[in-house]
Amino acid sequence: MAPTPRPRRSALYLPGNKARALEKSRTLPADALIFDLEDAVGPDAKAESRTRVCEAIATGGYGPREVVLRINGLDTDWHDDDLAAAARSGAQGVLVPKVERAEHVHVLAAALDALGAPESLQLWVMIETPGAFLRAEEIASASDRLAVLVIGTNDLVNDLHALHVPGRATVVPALSLAVLGARAAGKVILDGVFNAINDEDAFRAEAQQGRAMGFDGKTLIHPSQIVPANEVFGPSQKELDHARKVISAYEEAQAAGTSVITVDGRMIESLHVRDAQRIVALAERISELESAS
Incomplete structure (x- = not known):
């Protein structure tokens, strides 16, 4: 990423x-x-x-x-x-x-x-x-x-x-x-x-x-x-929660050796995983900056 x-x-x-x-x-x-x-x-x-x-x-x-x-x-x-x-x-x-x-x-x-x-x-x-x-x-x-x-x-x-x-x-x-x-x-x-x-x-x-x-x-x-x-x-809590679910589902699928991933009834592709990772990383950086203020 x-x-x-x-x-x-x-x-x-x-x-x-x-x-x-x-x-x-x-x-x-x-x-x-x-x-x-x-x-x-x-x-x-x-x-x-x-x-x-x-x-x-x-x-x-x-x-x-x-x-x-x-x-x-x-x-x-x-x-x-x-x-x-x-x-x-x-x-x-x-x-x-x-x-x-x-x-x-x-x-x-x-x-x-x-x-x-x-x-x-x-x-x-x-x-x-x-x-x-x-x-x-x-x-x-x-x-x-x-x-x-x-x-x-x-x-x-x-x-x-x-x-x-x-x-x-x-x-x-x-x-x-x-x-x-x-x-x-x-x-x-x-x-x-x-x-x-x-x-x-x-x-x-x-x-x-x-x-x-x-x-x-x-x-x-x-x-x-x-x-x-x-x-x-900034990412809303709803967006952040969904992004973490997508990443978790992806990691579980990788561990199980399957390429079929669904979250909340929707198919998840690699582009969704990349965007979820971006959202989580952005939220982490915002938290770091706000803690340093």
Whole structure:
């Protein structure tokens, strides 16, 4: 069985120009913290925020939370300095917006190597333009350093001249393309943000849709969204119990030398066993991270 990726059920964006938010995030139950130097920070505050974020990362105290630095895009005046800072920051990931093709990934990976970034610094890229969604597999497969695709739904809706509607019918085809591309390349993929921070029921509905589509987790814009995201994207007790029954039945069949396996009246194939093993391994990793918090 392939190694189980670390849980990324919840990835919370935090404004890089808000020292209080960076401090508070040390106690939040998010799987990943994304310190944002892009959308959350105005042009006049970019350099100061970069310094503040890197100091916060160096200070530490984030426990098992995955710390990711979202920098400014390739075509901006701040990109080179942001990338250089990320390379030596000690963060686990660097998230780059508006990545549209494999060549962008090649440039980013080569630049990180040239900057002496450790192999442990993973590249995350945002898929948020029509071209990027059409080239999702190409982007996802472009580098071993690339670990995570992050959906930018707001930008996609804007570029399509579409509308935000309940159920996201306007962008479901694009979301499916991105999930297909990520899975074909063996990469993690995170769903986009939900904008109505006071509507937990609608948030849960969208998160459940994302989970059903195959996303590994969801990016968030408010701490109140962390707990429901963790619940939706983590294995439920029912799923976990069923997965353990499947694994147990498989092991018993192996010991008995039979290839016929049934659980709760349903035939079980090797693909079901692999998925059951994945679910149990994910639950174990979540338990480890929560115990370390």
